[in-house]
Amino acid sequence: MTAMTAKKAHGRQVERVLWIVLVLNLMVAAAKYFYGLASGSASMQADGIHSVFDSLGNVIGLIGISLAARPADDGHPYGHSKFETYGSLAIGVLLLLAAFEVGSGAVEKLVSQHYTAQVTPVSFVVMVGTLIVNLGVTFCERRAARRLKSEILAADAAHTLSDAFVSIGVIVGLVLVAAGFPMADPIMALLVTGAILVSAAGVFRTGLRTLSDHARIPAADIVAVAEAVPGIVEVHCVRTRGTEGEVYGDMHALVDPAMTVLAAHCLGDEIERRLQEAFPELKEMLVHIEPAGADESAAGEHRGAGEKPEAS
Numbered sequence: 264m265t266a267m268t269a270k271k272a273h274g275r276q277v278e279r280v281l282w283i284v285l286v287l288n289l290m291v292a293a294a295k296y297f298y299g300l301a302s303g304s305a306s307m308q309a310d311g312i313h314s315v316f317d318s319l320g321n322v323i324g325l326i327g328i329s330l331a332a333r334p335a336d337d338g339h340p341y342g343h344s345k346f347e348t349y350g351s352l353a354i355g356v357l358l359l360l361a362a363f364e365v366g367s368g369a370v371e372k373l374v375s376q377h378y379t380a381q382v383t384p385v386s387f388v389v390m391v392g393t394l395i396v397n398l399g400v401t402f403c404e405r406r407a408a409r410r411l412k413s414e415i416l417a418a419d420a421a422h423t424l425s426d427a428f429v430s431i432g433v434i435v436g437l438v439l440v441a442a443g444f445p446m447a448d449p450i451m452a453l454l455v456t457g458a459i460l461v462s463a464a465g466v467f468r469t470g471l472r473t474l475s476d477h478a479r480i481p482a483a484d485i486v487a488v489a490e491a492v493p494g495i496v497e498v499h500c501v502r503t504r505g506t507e508g509e510v511y512g513d514m515h516a517l518v519d520p521a522m523t524v525l526a527a528h529c530l531g532d533e534i535e536r537r538l539q540e541a542f543p544e545l546k547e548m549l550v551h552i553e554p555a556g557a558d559e560s561a562a563g564e565h566r567g568a569g570e571k572p573e574a575s
Contacts, residue, residue, distance in 0.1 A: 274332040280407045285321035291393040298389045320354045344509040352470040358463035369452035397427040476504040496555040513549040520554035527552045
């Protein structure tokens with residue numbers, strides 16, 4: 264199986280999981296939002312809106328996976344994997360809008376002191392039922408993420424788990440309303456707003472790490488693997504970048520100056536092979552071979568691309 268065929272097969276499996284999660288999220292969102300609307304519960308409506316944005320996140324994830332699976336071309340020689348990152352940032356923007364909508368409604372109720380929540384046994388049935396679904400989705404999605412080694416499924420499972428925690432908060436709010444504390448409903452809606460903002464912050468943090476070319480694999484880990492190759496004297500100038508599931512890097516490897524070009528080239532291939540075995544997310548490692556002990560190697564670490572050494 265070629266790398267491109269494997270990537271497409273992996274993408275199809277991830278898409279299948281996302282479609283199943285999308286359908287379940289829509290069912291959960293509808294149950295919470297419409298019953299919250301009927302009962303006047305701001306926290307249930309807020310939780311329903313949060314679940315809707317979980318569903319929109321699934322849709323954007325599907326689009327991102329589809330675009331990211333496209334092969335490299337002249338305009339995108341490193342492939343299209345960052346389209347998945349752009350999609351995650353779009354989810355972050357949607358989450359901010361949801362937080363504003365939920366938070367403003369809760370503040371309005373607190374300021375006006377107009378509390379409309381009506382707690383019935385059906386309220387608890389709806390919330391407990393949707394909580395069970397959320398926990399089940401989280402468990403299955405995490406297991407699929409481990410099996411497929413999918414970063415997006417792992418992140419989506421964490422997001423769904425946060426929704427489950429929000430549902431627990433809403434249930435606590437309903438208990439307090441039933442106990443005679445109606446103000447608890449909009450207060451719990453504000454806590455839901457906080458949970459949405461935390462989710463948005465996590466999405467932005469992950470996306471911006473990718474777009475800012477944050478190091479994806481610790482340099483020390485790469486050095487340990489590369490320097491274990493017989494014939495390699497030293498490794499330095501290690502750099503990695505890319506998405507969590509598709510990493511590119513480069514490094515300098517020092518070898519015996521008397522070594523032939525062919526032998527040095529074979530060492531570079533061996534380094535790349537071992538690194539890709541140790542780090543499956545590493546798609547390409549460019550190995551720059553240097554002669555050990557040569558003055559140029561030390562000076563070259565501090566020169567920019569194309570910069571010539573100073574005359575002595």
